[in-house]
Amino acid sequence: MEQVISADRPEWVPVFTGVSVRVFRKLVRIVARRGGEQTGTGRRWGLSLADRVLLVAVYYRTNLTFRQVALLFGISKSAANRVVDHLAPLLALAPVTREHGPDTVLIVDGTLVPTHDRGMSASSKNYRYSVTMQVVIDANTRLVVAVGEPTPGNRNDCRAYTDSGVDEQCRGANVLADGGYQGNPGVIMPYRRPRKGQPPLPQWKEDLNTVHKSVRARVEHALAHMKSWNILRNCRRTRDGVWHATRGIAQMRNLSMTA
Template identity: 90%
Template sequence: MEQVISADRPDWVPVFTGLSVRVFRTLVRVVARRGGEQPGTGRRWGLPLEDRVLLVAVYYRTNLTFRQVALLFGISKLAAGRVVDHLAPLLALAPVTRKHGPDTVLIVDGTLVPTHDRSVSASSRNYRYSVNMQVVIDANTRLVVAVGDPAPGNRNDCRAYTDSGVDRQCRGATVMADGGYQGNPEVIMPYRKPRKGQPPLPQWKEDLNTVHRSVRARVEHALAQMKSYNILRNCRRKRDGVLHATRGIAQMRNLAMTT
């Protein structure tokens, strides 16, 4: 089969991945440092590392099937699957292993990712089987610092925050979130609106809520940018596939903001 797109043609990189050529080359270096050049199981790779990284980025961006992606790169469907299985963990954002300082302000929010793997998903409020992915960004840099393990989509943010393990990755920092994180006393949430018949919030609380909303909107913007990668709108990957995809997209977004 003839290869249609290749990293040797830099003009194709932004079209198919949304990344600039400079960011893409940085991504290739990151994957190479993590062992991307090492052979996988089975047959030797038919594509150089640059093209294999490009394949994964194209797959995440477009959410084409392996059969369709394989045609673009001139390889078999099985080979395309092997490439994604091998490189997806190497593209992923590394979990936080150190304790944050108290001056660090993080913002957490959850997003539903529809997925075909029912062993990790559940029917959620959007009537689709999905997982709740908890994403944490740094309020100052707006970079993604943590992505939690997938929780079933019918699990609310309050519980998914702890079940996903993202609470442990936020330890030591000041964490902000919306009102859906009740039950996590370490998380700063807006003051709740009074029920009907109760006195309104005092002005100082309203002012704090306004500031809280303006800062928390940064994580919503980050999630919107991540969901420009179509795999987060209908993930067909099994087992850890949705986790690797979300963390990989977070990594690419961070590189795009810092490179």
């Protein structure tokens, strides 16, 4: 099969991946440092490292099937699958391994990602089998700091926050979230609206809620940006595939914002 797109033709990179050529080259260097370049003996890859990274980025952006992606790169469907299996963990955002400083402000929110893997998903409020992905951003830089492990889509945010392990990656920081994170004492939520017949909130609480909402909107904008990579709208990957894909997209978004 003839290869249609290649990293040697940089004009195709923004079209198929949604990132600039400069960001893509940074991504290739990151994957290379993490061991993506083939060394030693064994079966050789039919594509260069840059083309393999491009394949994964195209797959995440377009959510084409492996049969369709394989045609673009002139390889077999099974080879395209192997490329994604091999590089997806190397392309992903690294987990947080240290405690944050007390002046750090993070924002967390969950988003539903429809997935075909019934073993880890559940029917959720969007009436599809989905997983909940917890995403944390830095309130100042708006960069993604952490992505929790997927939890069933019918699990509420207050439980998914701890079950996903993202709470451990927020250690030491001030964490903002919406009212769905009740039961997590380390999370700062808005003041609850009084029930009917109760006195209204004092003005200072209303003012704090307004500020809280405006800051918290940053994570919603980040999630909307991440979902421009179409794999997060209908993920066909199984097991850790949706987790690697979400963290890989977070990595590309962060590079795009700091390039």
